[in-house]
Amino acid sequence: MALKSSRRGRTAPFHALAMMRQAREVAATGADVIHMEIGQPGSAAPRAVLAAARAALDSDRLGYTEALGLPALRHDLAAHYKAMYGVAAAMERMVVTTGSSAGFVLAFLAAFDAGDRVALAAPGYPGYRNILHALDLQAVEIATGPDSGFQPTIAHLAALDPLPDGLIVASPANPTGAMLSPEDFSALARWCHDHGVRLISDEIYHGITFGRAAATAVAHSPSAITVNSFSKYYAMTGWRLGWLVAPDDLVAAIEALAQNLFLAPPTLPQLAARAALHSHEELDGHVQRYRANRDLLLHHLPMAGFDSFAPADGAFYLYADVSARTDDSMGFCQRMLREAAVATAPGIDFDTRRGHHYLRFSFAGSTADMEEGVRRLKAWH
Numbered sequence: 001m002a003l004k005s006s007r008r009g010r011t012a013p014f015h016a017l018a019m020m021r022q023a024r025e026v027a028a029t030g031a032d033v034i035h036m037e038i039g040q041p042g043s044a045a046p047r048a049v050l051a052a053a054r055a056a057l058d059s060d061r062l063g064y065t066e067a068l069g070l071p072a073l074r075h076d077l078a079a080h081y082k083a084m085y086g087v088a089a090a091m092e093r094m095v096v097t098t099g100s101s102a103g104f105v106l107a108f109l110a111a112f113d114a115g116d117r118v119a120l121a122a123p124g125y126p127g128y129r130n131i132l133h134a135l136d137l138q139a140v141e142i143a144t145g146p147d148s149g150f151q152p153t154i155a156h157l158a159a160l161d162p163l164p165d166g167l168i169v170a171s172p173a174n175p176t177g178a179m180l181s182p183e184d185f186s187a188l189a190r191w192c193h194d195h196g197v198r199l200i201s202d203e204i205y206h207g208i209t210f211g212r213a214a215a216t217a218v219a220h221s222p223s224a225i226t227v228n229s230f231s232k233y234y235a236m237t238g239w240r241l242g243w244l245v246a247p248d249d250l251v252a253a254i255e256a257l258a259q260n261l262f263l264a265p266p267t268l269p270q271l272a273a274r275a276a277l278h279s280h281e282e283l284d285g286h287v288q289r290y291r292a293n294r295d296l297l298l299h300h301l302p303m304a305g306f307d308s309f310a311p312a313d314g315a316f317y318l319y320a321d322v323s324a325r326t327d328d329s330m331g332f333c334q335r336m337l338r339e340a341a342v343a344t345a346p347g348i349d350f351d352t353r354r355g356h357h358y359l360r361f362s363f364a365g366s367t368a369d370m371e372e373g374v375r376r377l378k379a380w381h
Contacts, residue, residue, distance in 0.1 A: 016345035044277035069096025123350035130366035150178035172314025189220035207233030293363035304377035323357035
């Protein structure tokens with residue numbers, strides 16, 4: 001007799017992680033693989049974070065914190081919004097989470113009911129679509145491209161019938177690096193609020209921009225949920241720590257959900273992360289390296305046959321159109337790994353309809369790795 005299994009568990013895999021596993025298998029054979037498949041900073045956490053973690057190990061019991069997080073860290077996060085964006089946001093709205101992934105789970109559960117429709121850009125981060133699926137929510141993908149700067153617009157939303165219950169926006173975005181202008185971001189946030197569309201703003205790449213600074217939803221909408229993380233700009237991926245800025249009407253619901261689903265975020269990373277918020281000089285040095293890596297790839301990749309990219313205004317990715325070379329991005333990435341020992345992410349992760357013609361390069365690693373990667377790709381081409 002067959003046992004029941006949940007259809008929620010039949011969620012699409014994360015192909016970039018599959019490529020990382022395959023890259024490690026290739027490396028185990030003795031190959032020196034250049035990793036451009038995962039969005040992981042090549043640098044360790046800031047020195048002050050490491051020192052704070054060592055001190056906490058020596059002196060702190062590391063027991064549970066409150067479900068919403070360590071009060072001192074929540075206070076620091078509120079101060080961060082005042083210092084970085086000039087926005088007053090009460091510490092009571094700050095919710096520390098186990099990475100931004102847990103933040104999205106809490107946000108979706110608090111804001112939406114099963115069957116609700118949530119719009120998002122395609123291409124976009126696959127976790128949005130897959131978490132929505134696992135929670136019995138309907139992902140409404142908006143096909144974006146150069147005409148809209150790879151971002152959703154008010155016109156896109158107004159054309160949906162019925163209007164969605166929510167919208168996920170990322171600026172800078174993964175995989176494209178595309179950003180909304182402050183004016184467009186503000187107008188989109190106001191439109192969502194006025195039309196009853198709950199805005200979820202993914203801001204985990206804030207701090208990693210190569211021109212204008214990114215705008216925060218905290219400044220433009222009282223009903224938006226803002227998601228951020230210590231993983232990207234702060235270079236703390238494995239520490240698994242993020243945060244939400246919750247609207248007043250959802251704080252109590254998010255707290256109850258956090259208590260029951262997670263008890264509390266991990267204590268050691270919370271104690272250490274306070275130092276990260278004061279490590280901008282070191283972290284901005286990383287951003288300078290990302291900019292140099294981006295410029296290097298934009299100059300050399302066309303010589304390797306990659307010459308069509310989304311606008312990489314922020315984050316640390318290049319989203320490349322490879323339709324002239326393949327209609328199977330996963331197979332293309334696997335062949336590149338086998339033959340050139342360069343690992344990249346297939347576009348099918350980010351766009352279920354058009355992603356077979358795209359791939360994503362991450363330039364979060366060292367400049368030396370980027371130089372070696374393009375040398376190999378030129379030879380492979």
